[in-house]
Amino acid sequence: MVAHLIRLKLLLLRNGLRRSPWQLVGIVVGGLYGLWMLFLAVVGLILLRTLPTDVAETVLVLGGTLLLLGWTLTPVIFAGIDLTLEPARFALFPIPLRQLLLGQAVAGLIGVPGVCTLLALAATTVTWARGPLPFAIAVVSAVLALGLCVVLSRLVASAASELATSRRFRDVSRILLIVPLVLLGPGISLLAQGIGDSGAPGISAAAAVLGWTPLGAPFSAPAEAADGQLPVAVAKLIIAAAGLGLAAWGWSRTLSRALESPGSRSGSRSGGRGRGLSRAEGRGLGAFRWMPPTPAGAVAARALTYWIRDPRYTAGLIVVPLLPVIMYVSTVTGRRGHGSLLEGPFAFSGVLAAFILAWSISADVSYDSTAFSLHVAAGVRGRSDRLGRAAALLLFAFPTIVVLTLLPFLLAGDWSLAPAFLGLSLGVLLSGVGLSSLVSARYTVVVPLPGESPFKRPAGNSAQTLLVQFGGTLALGILASPEIVLLVLALVTRSPGYAWGALGVGVALGTGLLIAGILLGGLTMDRRAPELYASLTRVR
Template sequence: MARHFVRLKLRLIRNGLRLGSAQVVGLVLSLCVALPLAGLGFTLLAVVPRAEPDARLPVAVLSFTAVFVGWLLAPLLAFGTDDTLDPARLALLPLTRRQLMTGLLAASTIGVVPLAILVALSGAVVGFSPPGPGAVVVVAAVVVELLLCVTASRALVTSLSGFLRSRRARDISVVVSVTLVLVFNLAVQVSGRVLGAADRAAVDQLAKVLGWLPPGLVARAAVDAGDGHLLTALGELGLGAAAVVVLLMVWAAALDRLSTTAESATTTTRAPGLFSGILRFLPRTRSGAVAAKDLRYAWRDPRRRAGLISVAPVAFLPLASILFSDGGAGPVLVLAALTSAGLVVIQSLNHLGMDGPPYWVNVAAGEDLRADLGGKTLATVLLGTPLCTGVALMIAALTGGWAYVPLVVVLAVGLLLLGTGVSNVVSVLAPQPVPEGTNPWASGNTGQGCATGLITLLGMGVMAVLCVPVVIAVVGALAVWRPGLVAVSLVTVAYGYVLWRAGLAMAARRAEGRLPELLEAISPKRAG
């Protein structure tokens, strides 16, 4: 049975590559990342114990624990990318639980990442093995560590899979994964500084504590075997193996539960009305309805919410630079809040494509592209302006540049109009279908990823060029006569409005009467 699963997994990887060059590139990229990391891990575990005997224990314990935690979390973030290993899919096959478990275990050791980790861990065999029977214990420790990783991750995924399948959980996981990527980036930057400062004693202390958890115990077994304490090593290994058995039991119980319970349904009740709450002031017209829908979608649609969240770190970059600088930041820095306006606009570059197939409702109601684009502009301005204002207020609180806040508000409106003018044209001239599904990183198999990226870049370039006069005027006013900024910001609104009207006219001329074709263009081609 294990053989069947392994062959299934290999076949899936091979068939995946046949889908197109994107998958091949993906595999090559992941090999390029994984193999050097594997080499690094191997070297660390193979060389450090011999070269620096004092560091043996912390290196072993910390690396075994890191591998364990990483293996545990990875499938949670990428859940849904490998449906074949989703036990619910296999529930109808006449497999015994034992067959299912051995098969799934074997299959989850196949792949680039498990291979890389096996390579890295086998460094321990080189680094710790003493001559004699102790070497067997070290090899066993590596195997037990691998088993720990695989069973723990399977048990966790299976226990959570009912939850992960629900709509709400998938929505949340999109946001969580985006947030984690952002946090990870931050952590990498911060940890460099922290590790540089941390003293050895703290690391030793941490290793001591982690040494009592199963992966740590297994690591200690390898270290003790290397030192010749065979009995201690065997004891520690036994505890690690016992943990594997416990995890297998947890997993078995979770599998039973999964095959006998149905998915839970989620229902979300919202305040009644498209225009309830803060959207009460919107006009009750076609444009108003489109704006209200887009604003509600900004938070309710996980893809757009993820986009909005990814704006946050850039929006707060000015804040961070103030906090890390030595207090030399001037009040002018408030103007940096405008970068978040740019980010909101960039996300609107394909705003018709973001609507996708449901846009048929607008087409069936009779074409009125101007009203639809007007509503989308309204939504972008209403989303971007408060965002900019909020960031500006925060920077002002730190720098005292309150006088610049009203200027930011006015400039934001002008720049958002300018940007939407461009995105109205781009989304009509080059509409891109957005693949369905909730994974914001998935570009699908449409081979569209590259084209979409180029069009986005082109749109951003046009926006940047159109912004040049504004930047020159602002910088000039700052250098020559600061009150002139008031005039500059007002003129920017007029400038943005003119460009927006021009963009709308261009888009309408191009697409008036061609909405059915536009609808085809934004509908992803369905497989099969």
């Protein structure tokens, strides 16, 4: 049965290559890239044999952990790409579970990633060819690491097999891909700085901790054997084997459940407008239950639903909490000596987050697409529409900006300039929401349509979109210029008066511009609602 599953995998792969020449090109390109990466990995592993044991252990533990995480996350990020081993496809066949598990595990290695991983793990034995005992431990460790790669991948694939048919799951998995992509640059910067520092104590400490987890234990055990710590090496092998056994048990449970009831969970949610709703949302009305029963309250409840469920909005929300991490890494890696955390981009985390959140609703009418007809047909006043959308954003943006702005000062332990930065952040947020309320009522821009990927680049008048974005950013800078001037004076003079003055001006001026933007945006929408809807239908 195992051999039959392997032949089935190879047959499906061959037929796919015959059906599509572009798939053959993709396999060739992927194979060449994989061979190049494998060559670099093998050369690096051979060179590690000449380095001290602790250095080789740190590199292998960190690299091996990343390898295991990559195998684990791949079925989620690329859900639905390879369905040849989907559990539901075997539900009608009386295949023993044990044989199916073994067959899927071996078949999972067929392909460029599997072959490259197998050869790279085999090359780790060269790194630890420092005696018979370390070499033997390295062989066992490589086998355990390979098993963890495959079993963790199949565990996640089985658990996500039913969810993969849901559009919401695909949208969420794509959005979550932003997190590692955004943090990739800061991670590389920290790693480069750690390697540049003498001894790299932070990286060594992280590797030491990971070495006692199932992710890093198989890559750390040979180093312990090379240092003569045989009991420690055996203990880490036991940890790796226990992790593999636990993952295999979880995989067998999820695979058995998927075979017994294929697609039952997804099928119960198919059809109707309630697809993807949680149990609590299905029973109630969500934000409509507690928002005021007014036109503005209804618009705010609808906007909050967008922020929670529309991937085009949610993608921006994920970036905001990551901004302090990026700014912190930029400050830490850029400062010299023991400078303050406030002497770098980290102090402006709240200001940048305020700009992103405030300007995010400058295209809210464009995001509505033809659903904007509901506002036009219902006769919703422009003022209520603008107020509801602004209130929905400020409901979560205001406390978020306060926290992100004060976080650097909390970590630095210096609160002298906190009022000035808080004033600028709140000024940018409030003024920006007012400006966005006016801009979105006057202009429509090209955005992904409802249901499309938030990362799609739609065709259309991109020149107008760029002009609106650039002009709005410049206008917001002019509106926030009083707070900027007071912040600069506070930085130069260190005077508490300027700092608190910036806070007062930011709140007062920002509130005034917010009200003005809502009123002017409401009047503009009342006058141009039909034209706005016509422009949206032309975009479709």
